Amino acid sequence: MSAVTDRTEAGAGAAATAGAPVMTRRLRVILLLLLGAQFMLAADFSILNVALPDIGKGLGFSLGNLQWVTTAFSLAAAGFTLLFGRVADLFGRRRLFLIGMALLTAASLVGGVAESPGILLAGRVAQGLATAMVTPAALSLLTTSFPEGPLRDRALGLNGAMLSAGFITGAVLGGVLTDLLSWRWAFFINLPVGVTVLVLAMTVLKESRAERTAKLDVPGAVTVSAGLLALVYGITAAQSDGWGSVGTLLPLLLGIALLVAFYVIELRAAEPLASVRVLKRRTVRWGNLGGLITFTMGSGVTFLMTLYLQKVLGFSPLVTGLSFGLLGVAAFVGGALAPRLIGRFGGPKALVGGLLVQGAASFLLAGIGGGSKSWLILVLAGTAVSGFGHISAVVSYMVTGTSGLPDGEQGLATGLTTLTQLVGLTLGIPVLSSIVTARTTALQATHSAADSVLAGVRLALLVNGGVLLVGALAIALFFARGTARRSATA
Incomplete structure (x- = not known):
C-alpha cells in the first residue's frame, strides 16, 4: 500500500480516536472481501437443494442415500467449527482463512467433476471442513478489524444480510443452473468466486491472532x-x-x-479450547440461544413453504425458488436496519424483537389454504415478514454474542456463533419434518394427499411460532433479570 494511503488511513484513524470511528478505504475493501466469502458459504448451504433429484439420477444415488449430499456437508461444518475457531485464534486468522478458501475452491472442482457418489460425497465433506475453517476465521477477522460500536454493528449487519441473501440466492441459482445447464454448475460457480477472494485476501488482509501463544x-x-x-x-x-x-x-x-x-x-x-469464563458470559450464552432458535425456526419455514408450494399448490422447483426472492429482499433490508435498532435499543432487546416478528410471521403463514394458487400472495407476505425478523435476530445475536470480549477470544466467540448457526440449520428441518410427517400420516386415510400435507404444514408452522415466542420471552425475562441483579450488586 502506498505512503499516501497509509497517511490517509493514519489521519482517518486519528479522527476515529478523536471522535466517531471512520470507515477507511482499506476497511471497505476488507468488508467487501469478507462479505463476499460469507455470501459464497451461505449459498453453498442451499444451492444443491433444488438440484438433488438431478444429482441422484446423474450419479445413481438411491432415494434413501440422497440426503447424504447435504448431510456430509453439515456434519463436517458443524463438527469442526468450534475447533477451527480456536485454531484461528492461536495460529492466525488470515492463514486459516486462506487455507479454507483454497480447500473450498478445490473441493468445489472435485464435486463438479465427480462421476460417482463416493467422489461427490468426499467433495461435500471437504466443502464442509472448508466452511468450518473460513466462517469463524472470516467473522473474527471482521470483529477484530472493526472496533466495537457502530462500525462493528454496521459490518455485522451487512454480514447477516449477506448470509440471508446468499442462502436465498443459492436456492434460486441452484434451480436456474440446473434447469439451464447442469447440476455440476452448482459446484463450478464457486471456482471464479473462490479464486477472486483468495487473490484479494492475500493482498489486503493482515495476519491476526491472539496476543500470546498457547497450546491447543x-x-x-x-x-x-x-x-x-x-x-x-x-x-x-x-x-x-x-x-x-x-x-x-x-x-x-x-x-x-x-x-x-x-x-x-x-x-x-x-x-x-472454550474458556468457561467466556461460556458463562450472559451475552454469549443468551445471544447464542437466540441464534439457535432463529436459525432452527428460520430454516424450518423455508422448508415448510417449499413443501407447501410444491406438494399443495403444485409449483415447480424453479418457481418455488424464485418465490423466495421477496424474502431475500426483506432480509437484506432487515440486515441494513438492524444496526440502527441495536444502537437504539441494545443487542438483547433487538434480538427479542426480531424473534417476536419472526414468530408472528409463522402464525400468519399458518393461515394458508389449498385449492387456489392465489395463496402465493400470503406466502410472499408472510415469508417477507419472517425474513425481516429473522435477519434482525441474526445480526442482534451476532453483536450480542461477540460484544465485551478481548480480541484474543474473538475467534472462540465467532466460532460459537457460527456453530450455533450450523446446528440450527441442521436441526430445524428434521424436527419440523417429523411433525409434518406424523400429521400427514394420521390424515392420509380420510383426506387427500394435498390436504394431509397442508394440515401437517399448518401444525408445524404453529409449533414454529410457539417456539419463537417462548424463546423471545425467556431471553427477555432472564437477560433482564441478570442485568438487574448485576446492577444491584455494583
Whole structure:
C-alpha cells in the first residue's frame, strides 16, 4: 500500500480516536472481501437443494442415500467449527482463512467433476471442513478489524444480510443452473468466486491472532468435535429412521455424553479450547440461544413453504425458488436496519424483537389454504415478514454474542456463533419434518394427499411460532433479570 494511503488511513484513524470511528478505504475493501466469502458459504448451504433429484439420477444415488449430499456437508461444518475457531485464534486468522478458501475452491472442482457418489460425497465433506475453517476465521477477522460500536454493528449487519441473501440466492441459482445447464454448475460457480477472494485476501488482509501463544486443547478438541458429529448425525438420522429408533437415539446420547465430557475437560484444562469464563458470559450464552432458535425456526419455514408450494399448490422447483426472492429482499433490508435498532435499543432487546416478528410471521403463514394458487400472495407476505425478523435476530445475536470480549477470544466467540448457526440449520428441518410427517400420516386415510400435507404444514408452522415466542420471552425475562441483579450488586 502506498505512503499516501497509509497517511490517509493514519489521519482517518486519528479522527476515529478523536471522535466517531471512520470507515477507511482499506476497511471497505476488507468488508467487501469478507462479505463476499460469507455470501459464497451461505449459498453453498442451499444451492444443491433444488438440484438433488438431478444429482441422484446423474450419479445413481438411491432415494434413501440422497440426503447424504447435504448431510456430509453439515456434519463436517458443524463438527469442526468450534475447533477451527480456536485454531484461528492461536495460529492466525488470515492463514486459516486462506487455507479454507483454497480447500473450498478445490473441493468445489472435485464435486463438479465427480462421476460417482463416493467422489461427490468426499467433495461435500471437504466443502464442509472448508466452511468450518473460513466462517469463524472470516467473522473474527471482521470483529477484530472493526472496533466495537457502530462500525462493528454496521459490518455485522451487512454480514447477516449477506448470509440471508446468499442462502436465498443459492436456492434460486441452484434451480436456474440446473434447469439451464447442469447440476455440476452448482459446484463450478464457486471456482471464479473462490479464486477472486483468495487473490484479494492475500493482498489486503493482515495476519491476526491472539496476543500470546498457547497450546491447543487436544482432549477438548476431540470430545467437542466427536460430540457434535454424533449429535448432528443423530438429528439427521431422525429424518429417515424416526426420533425413537436406535439409529437416532444412540448417536444423540453419545453426542450428549461427549459434550458433557468436553465441559468437564474445559473446567480442568490449563489452556481450555472454550474458556468457561467466556461460556458463562450472559451475552454469549443468551445471544447464542437466540441464534439457535432463529436459525432452527428460520430454516424450518423455508422448508415448510417449499413443501407447501410444491406438494399443495403444485409449483415447480424453479418457481418455488424464485418465490423466495421477496424474502431475500426483506432480509437484506432487515440486515441494513438492524444496526440502527441495536444502537437504539441494545443487542438483547433487538434480538427479542426480531424473534417476536419472526414468530408472528409463522402464525400468519399458518393461515394458508389449498385449492387456489392465489395463496402465493400470503406466502410472499408472510415469508417477507419472517425474513425481516429473522435477519434482525441474526445480526442482534451476532453483536450480542461477540460484544465485551478481548480480541484474543474473538475467534472462540465467532466460532460459537457460527456453530450455533450450523446446528440450527441442521436441526430445524428434521424436527419440523417429523411433525409434518406424523400429521400427514394420521390424515392420509380420510383426506387427500394435498390436504394431509397442508394440515401437517399448518401444525408445524404453529409449533414454529410457539417456539419463537417462548424463546423471545425467556431471553427477555432472564437477560433482564441478570442485568438487574448485576446492577444491584455494583
